[in-house]
Amino acid sequence: MTPSRSDLPRPRRRRRAANRRAPAVTIHDVAARAGVSVATVSRVLNRKEIVREETTNQVLAAAKSLRYIPNVAARALSIRRSQTVGIVLPDVHGEFFSEVIRGIDVAARKDRYHILVSGSHSDVVEMGEVLEAMHGRVDGLVVMAPDVAIDSLREQLPRDLPMVLLNSSDERHPAITIDNYGGARAMMRHLAGLGHKRIAFITGPASNADSRDRLRGYRQSMRGATRLEIAGDFTEHAGHEAVKQILAADPRPTAIFAANDSMAVGALSALHEAGIDVPRQMSVVGFDDIPIARYVNPPLTTIRVEIAELGRRAFAVLVETLAHPKSRVRRETIETTLIVRKSSGRQGETS
Amino acid sequence: MTPSRSDLPRPRRRRRAANRRAPAVTIHDVAARAGVSVATVSRVLNRKEIVREETTNQVLAAAKSLRYIPNVAARALSIRRSQTVGIVLPDVHGEFFSEVIRGIDVAARKDRYHILVSGSHSDVVEMGEVLEAMHGRVDGLVVMAPDVAIDSLREQLPRDLPMVLLNSSDERHPAITIDNYGGARAMMRHLAGLGHKRIAFITGPASNADSRDRLRGYRQSMRGATRLEIAGDFTEHAGHEAVKQILAADPRPTAIFAANDSMAVGALSALHEAGIDVPRQMSVVGFDDIPIARYVNPPLTTIRVEIAELGRRAFAVLVETLAHPKSRVRRETIETTLIVRKSSGRQGETS
DNA sequence: GCGCAAAATGTAAACGGTTACATGTAACGG
DNA sequence: CCGTTACATGTAACCGTTTACATTTTGCGC
Numbered sequence: 001m002t003p004s005r006s007d008l009p010r011p012r013r014r015r016r017a018a019n020r021r022a023p024a025v026t027i028h029d030v031a032a033r034a035g036v037s038v039a040t041v042s043r044v045l046n047r048k049e050i051v052r053e054e055t056t057n058q059v060l061a062a063a064k065s066l067r068y069i070p071n072v073a074a075r076a077l078s079i080r081r082s083q084t085v086g087i088v089l090p091d092v093h094g095e096f097f098s099e100v101i102r103g104i105d106v107a108a109r110k111d112r113y114h115i116l117v118s119g120s121h122s123d124v125v126e127m128g129e130v131l132e133a134m135h136g137r138v139d140g141l142v143v144m145a146p147d148v149a150i151d152s153l154r155e156q157l158p159r160d161l162p163m164v165l166l167n168s169s170d171e172r173h174p175a176i177t178i179d180n181y182g183g184a185r186a187m188m189r190h191l192a193g194l195g196h197k198r199i200a201f202i203t204g205p206a207s208n209a210d211s212r213d214r215l216r217g218y219r220q221s222m223r224g225a226t227r228l229e230i231a232g233d234f235t236e237h238a239g240h241e242a243v244k245q246i247l248a249a250d251p252r253p254t255a256i257f258a259a260n261d262s263m264a265v266g267a268l269s270a271l272h273e274a275g276i277d278v279p280r281q282m283s284v285v286g287f288d289d290i291p292i293a294r295y296v297n298p299p300l301t302t303i304r305v306e307i308a309e310l311g312r313r314a315f316a317v318l319v320e321t322l323a324h325p326k327s328r329v330r331r332e333t334i335e336t337t338l339i340v341r342k343s344s345g346r347q348g349e350t351s
Numbered sequence: 352m353t354p355s356r357s358d359l360p361r362p363r364r365r366r367r368a369a370n371r372r373a374p375a376v377t378i379h380d381v382a383a384r385a386g387v388s389v390a391t392v393s394r395v396l397n398r399k400e401i402v403r404e405e406t407t408n409q410v411l412a413a414a415k416s417l418r419y420i421p422n423v424a425a426r427a428l429s430i431r432r433s434q435t436v437g438i439v440l441p442d443v444h445g446e447f448f449s450e451v452i453r454g455i456d457v458a459a460r461k462d463r464y465h466i467l468v469s470g471s472h473s474d475v476v477e478m479g480e481v482l483e484a485m486h487g488r489v490d491g492l493v494v495m496a497p498d499v500a501i502d503s504l505r506e507q508l509p510r511d512l513p514m515v516l517l518n519s520s521d522e523r524h525p526a527i528t529i530d531n532y533g534g535a536r537a538m539m540r541h542l543a544g545l546g547h548k549r550i551a552f553i554t555g556p557a558s559n560a561d562s563r564d565r566l567r568g569y570r571q572s573m574r575g576a577t578r579l580e581i582a583g584d585f586t587e588h589a590g591h592e593a594v595k596q597i598l599a600a601d602p603r604p605t606a607i608f609a610a611n612d613s614m615a616v617g618a619l620s621a622l623h624e625a626g627i628d629v630p631r632q633m634s635v636v637g638f639d640d641i642p643i644a645r646y647v648n649p650p651l652t653t654i655r656v657e658i659a660e661l662g663r664r665a666f667a668v669l670v671e672t673l674a675h676p677k678s679r680v681r682r683e684t685i686e687t688t689l690i691v692r693k694s695s696g697r698q699g700e701t702s
Numbered sequence: 703g704c705g706c707a708a709a710a711t712g713t714a715a716a717c718g719g720t721t722a723c724a725t726g727t728a729a730c731g732g
Numbered sequence: 733c734c735g736t737t738a739c740a741t742g743t744a745a746c747c748g749t750t751t752a753c754a755t756t757t758t759g760c761g762c
Contacts, residue, residue: 024486024509026748037712042750049751052710069509071487073424073433074748077717082424084484094642098449098470105470109477114484117468119449119456126460133435133465135375136422136718137488155418160375236646269646291445295587295620297648377718388742393720400721403740425718428747487748 025066034062045070076137083112085318086138088130089119090145094262095290096307100166103311104142111319128156135161140318142166142311146207162321164314167210174321174330176314180210180287183303183336184217184257187285190301190338191255192221195347196283200228200253202242202263208234214259214287228253232263239266247274254282254347261286261293261302268296268343279345289339298342305336376417385413396421427488434463436669437489439481440470441496445613446641447658451517454662455493462670479507486512491669493517493662497558513672515665518561525672525681527665531561531638534654534687535568535608538636541652541689542606543572546698547634551579551604553593553614559585565610565638579604583614590617598625605633605698612637612644612653619647619694630696640690649693656687 031038036055043049044059076082087104089097101117108115116138118130127145144166145153165175191199201218204211230245232238239258246253258264264286268278276282278298286293289304317330382389387406394400395410427433438455440448452468459466467489469481478496486509495517496504516526542550552569555562581596583589590609597604609615615637619629627633629649640655668681
């Protein structure tokens with residue numbers, strides 16, 4: 001029964017042998033320097049309970065002189081929350097991507113939250129890994145995923161990790177969606193009002209819910225008319241390529257509706273190369289109103305989506321869910337606005 | 352001396368009273384279910400030491416049935432590394448921003464690292480907060496900051512947290528920089544070769560090192576000639592506005608060199624509105640070769656910078672520093688390439 | 703100076719993992 | 733049948749915080 005180690009509690013040994021990096025200064029160092037206990041240091045730093053002013057000053061001075069920076073991971077572990085939300089995005093192209101993040105980031109900062117971003121995930125496996133890598137570091141998630149993935153994602157998720165979806169359709173989670181269908185219908189009315197009948201549509205990826213709803217709006221408006229749908233993937237390149245097929249069509253359409261602005265920009269460029277005047281010979285319209293849209297030539301008629309607002313609302317709903325876990329599942333819709341610029345014109349003002 | 356608590360080690364009480372969220376499943380739950388100790392579970396999950404196959408299977412089954420997900424924050428605390436690097440960016444505009452992140456992200460994923468991003472930081476105080484929020488969560492940092500901030504940033508940093516700078520000039524840290532000066536000189540030679548003498552320059556923010564070096568290249572090439580410098584801030588809007596001043600200048604310049612592509616795009620748009628033909632009446636060139644550059648009208652002559660490569664190299668250097676902390680401070684330069692498209696033309700081909 | 707409540711501070715368990723070291727067990731040679 | 737060894741597994745300290753509870757100090761009335 002002789003214990004091989006000392007019976008007396010040994011003083012906390014600062015480092016184990018195999019550590020690599022230089023020791024960072026911890027709350028214990030500050031406590032030692034200030035001549036108080038770690039509890040007191042913690043109290044001072046978190047301004048939670050009453051500490052004598054003199055003690056407070058000593059602690060603060062010690063912390064400052066040692067350049068103490070609390071280890072947020074340790075704190076998160078202890079209090080079981082991190083004041084951080086995770087953002088998981090698929091491989092989203094360019095500006096949309098950064099606008100969403102910006103929206104969340106700005107909102108988060110106001111509430112003293114931090115964000116942890118992971119983007120460019122092409123498949124479900126990768127997304128799963130990312131989610132795993134976030135467990136313990138985030139209090140909740142904002143997820144944008146091709147909706148085929150949502151279900152399998154759920155399974156890899158720690159239970160009870162609140163999550164808000166962007167532009168996906170799942171019954172069990174709060175979600176913020178764009179009024180894609182309504183926006184597409186509005187754009188189609190605009191084109192119809194200009195006299196266009198033969199309207200081509202460049203689609204986004206089929207796995208994307210936004211993409212599908214925009215397509216649905218196009219189809220609904222084209223009931224009875226002959227549709228021309230070219231498959232795209234939301235990149236400028238796809239828009240550029242699609243134009244070749246559209247120009248070859250007989251009868252040739254008089255307007256092109258791209259499922260997002262990036263593709264519309266690509267289309268404009270291809271039309272210019274082909275010597276086709278926009279909007280006199282061909283109208284081109286997009287969707288999203290990304291920042292560049294007003295600066296292309298001619299400026300792009302599009303459907304404005306407040307992308308940053310999308311992020312902001314997602315964050316708001318997430319925080320709400322964090323505060324009241326039992327509240328019912330909320331789903332919000334972001335309305336859209338038709339922005340008429342120079343890339344769309346009356347049909348028949350051809351040469 | 353009578354201890355008020357029991358002398359016997361009590362079994363670990365699972366939760367303290369005040370917890371809010373539902374309990375997540377931990378390694379202890381898995382151990383209990385598999386009928387082994389936590390050490391064994393840990394060994395199985397990390398494939399580190401030899402565990403009997405039968406035991407392994409039991410553990411794996413238990414983990415699966417409980418949907419166990421390890422808490423990465425706890426692990427990070429324990430092993431003192433997180434397999435995560437932090438990315439800190441100022442308020443960078445649009446595509447540049449996302450390209451850098453993508454570059455780092457792709458490289459990081461290959462090495463099984465994760466990234467933690469924080470963007471849109473306007474001032475030093477905010478950046479300090481962000482850095483603090485990363486302490487304990489990251490093994491190293493990639494930082495892009497207005498260089499006035501670097502010094503004060505250093506002070507807020509935990510000692511010994513490796514950091515790689517993007518496009519900043521600081522002696523004490525590894526840095527990846529773009530050959531801005533060389534690129535600007537190359538572009539100026541291109542314009543001179545087309546016969547341009549009166550060349551206007553739209554600058555970026557003065558606090559930005561890239562911006563300053565590009566300006567320096569312009570000035571060096573313009574020795575002796577009359578310069579026209581308009582202050583900008585890297586946004587399309589700034590480029591758009593700058594054109595007003597440039598058109599009012601007498602004698603009017605024959606070419607505009609914008610310090611980045613976004614401003615060049617804004618300038619193109621303004622020139623189009625003003626009815627000035629590019630490149631016949633005015634050449635316009637940019638810097639960066641962002642994705643949109645080839646799709647504007649006319650396609651933009653610019654200096655290609657492999658932005659994603661910038662991120663990739665930054666990550667590589669960071670990992671290198673992590674592995675060999677004492678190795679000398681490395682600084683690398685990303686070379687640039689002149690990309691000639693349609694927005695620049697021979698001077699004198701005016702109406 | 704004493705008793706007592708209130709205020710300030712300290713002690714140590716817990717958060718969820720990893721791992722050094724201790725312990726138990728099976729195989730094997732003698 | 734025992735000692736040795738190698739292998740498998742368990743125990744508990746530790747990572748850096750927070751915080752319930754215990755303990756000490758202070759202030760105050762008498």
